[in-house]
Amino acid sequence: MKSGRRRLSLAWVATIPFFAYTVLFLFLPAGSVLLGAFQGVHGGYTLSNIRVLFNHPYIDAYKTSIEVSVVTAIAGGLLGLAIAYAALREGTPKWVRSMITTFSGVAANFGGIPLAFAFIATLGSIGVVTQFLKNQLHIDLYGHGFAIWSKTGVEIVYLYFQLPLMILVIAPAIDGLRQEWREASSNLGASSWQFWRYIGLPVLMPSILGAVILLFGNAFAAYATAYSLTSGTVSLVPILIGAYYTGNVLDNPHLAQALAFGMFVVLALMMVAYIPLQRRAARWAK
């Protein structure tokens, strides 16, 4: 009995390096920022920074950020799932899988000015695709009010790193979708749609939902791409934070920290939703 307890406490010790590292380099810095949110410009503690968040334009920034994040998370989730399944299922050559996963690894971290410019060069007012559509197919995108620097444009561009992230995250779950199940279901006469409706989606759903929440967080925190694309006219929270921390114009770090605190709250709510989903996914993964 006594030796059992001793062994257990030794086991915890082995995880100390990990926890020490996360405390030092994750919690301390994050904590100092959260604390700063409640500080006034002249020292002392105040709730005024937080109260300001509920006014325009800050509340609008939160609304836009959440909307863009939700849209790209769901779209990225569904499309990413379809592409990942196509790449990883039986019957697809192995090299396709390697190509798609390595490309996704790079593309998931591709952002900022290069990505913005790539899409401006593609779907901008004189972009390659825009001109092709106008000249060859007589579809005038910009004439119909489309613009790559609108909220929709930002969503289209965000998918460039959301899709790969979805592919990377859902790949292990798809691998777990055993081929035997697919074969068994088609042997029993089920169509592809029925396979998905009764077996595929229910099995994958916890992982899908978990992944979608990750995608939400990823889009919510993204900054450089939207800024380069729209010069800040699509009002997003990270862009406001950037303006207050690093711009040439405004300089109020505590307000920026309050904005960051607001982001933490939104993300924390999302993560709280993630825990029960993760538990269910673990059940299926075994």
Added chain:
Amino acid sequence: MAPSAYVWLLIAVAYFLIPLFATLLFSLRANATGKCCTSESYAWVIHNGDFWHTLKISLLLAVETIAISLAIFVPTIYWVHLKLPRLRPIIAFLALIPFVVPPIVMVVGLLDVYKGTPSWFYAQPWGFLVAAYVILAFPYMFFSLDAGFRSIDVHTLTEASQSLGAGWPTTLLRVILPNIRAAALAASFLTLAIVMGEFTIASLSAFQTFPLFLQYVNESQANPAAALTLLSFGLTWGAMLSLLLVGRRRGTRAAVITGAR
């Protein structure tokens, strides 16, 4: 191959490659005439000393980040799977946090907290920046390694190894590690991509890394910026593919073991 697979893969290829193609067209334009086709922009990049200098720094940072991350996370996750399974959900939860903290918030916190530390840590990218990058890589590392550990039988392998007389280090290095090779490699790719793409933290802490060079060229040059974008994309992708090939050649045996689910 199923027809629906073709369709989706075609859509993926179109969406991902067309913007890169548009960038390529722009990178081949001559500065003086604005028309195709010349390789002068690529020549400008390749002959630029800063390009090689910052590329080397970033690749070294990536290697260091991967090494430190594996050294911290592999033993920890192994231990959790072996002895402390109840800790796993807690660590999984922690793994989400760096993923959703905006880097811009993180860097200011880091700069504030570590201002007084000795210069061998604070002033060097090999210290301060790597510390931050390990945290950034943590979620990817955790989810990959965790999946890897879940797909092998940790208890059986450990017991077998120990009953044959191996100590903990031997067990970890020569029994466990080869079996999670695929997962560790996947985690390493992603870390490489992260370090090669991370801008905010490096910029605000005034280190000259490759992404900073990329940003600077994008803000001051036209066609060379496009050339540089494609070169960096290609280089990172190439590095990842080569890691994959290295892993595949030596790891086929491990793959057979893990694939038997």
Added chain:
Amino acid sequence: MMSTFTKKYGIAITNDNPDGSSAQENQAIRSLKGDSRAPDAVDVGVSFAVAGTIEGLYQKYFVSTFSTIPRAMKDTRGYWWGDYWGAVSIGYNGNLIGNPPKTWKDLLKPEYKGKVAMNGSPLTSNSAVSGVIAASLANGGSTSNVGPGIDFFAQLKSSGNFIPVGTTPATVASGQTPISIDWDYNNLAYTKEFPAAKWGVNIPSDGVYGGYYAQAINATAPHPWAARLWQEFMFSDQGQIIFLKGFTHPARFNDLAKRKKLPASLLNALPAPALYAQAKFASIPQQTAAKAKIATDWPTKVGS
């Protein structure tokens, strides 16, 4: 400027964060204090120079030519000095714009639909803020009332003329931003850099707004003497003329003109002096007020 300095004095210069914003530069002084990576000298917007002085980020120094810098462009206690100034201009792509805009009012013409861009967002870019103030001057506002400027851009956006793409060399060269509102020295530099775009520059005659940037030496500079030498060089005749080569008006422009030290070729490369003579500058309190108003009004009136 930097290569001439290095050649002359043999001191290497590291240009850290060449496109960094003023806030980042001040932040670098704060965060890297005591570190050898800390900047020796910074080039910041005036409001940041003032804030930095109050915070104690800079050290005093009087360059030898201090007395010839206009009073309005320096801190009399010697903490910062304006090094060059420019005016807000309208740059345009000669291939795509047949009828170049000459005034702020011109920009509203329907022929410029989807063509007018700025150098960033006025929430983060000093150049864009100056663009808004300049537009304000042309629309019944003043350096202390930037409201009409914001309304002008709101109108420009609703008419579809304004595109929120931030101008970069790539967008200029590719023709994605055929008209760009930016500092004259930036636009004039594009004329040289991208001959294929046939870039031209006009100073809008109905609203000329000037702005300048300031130099300061880090109070805890790792190499204070090198920093001072750098400032001496920058404010010497040779240094100031190099600024002129970069299409800017050096701070000691009037002094050099009086002593007939300005090469005619460089003067001719700039737009007409008569327009520059009209340039209005905003004081620091006015700039602060303008930025505050933009911070609250721009996202609602011009943002989506």
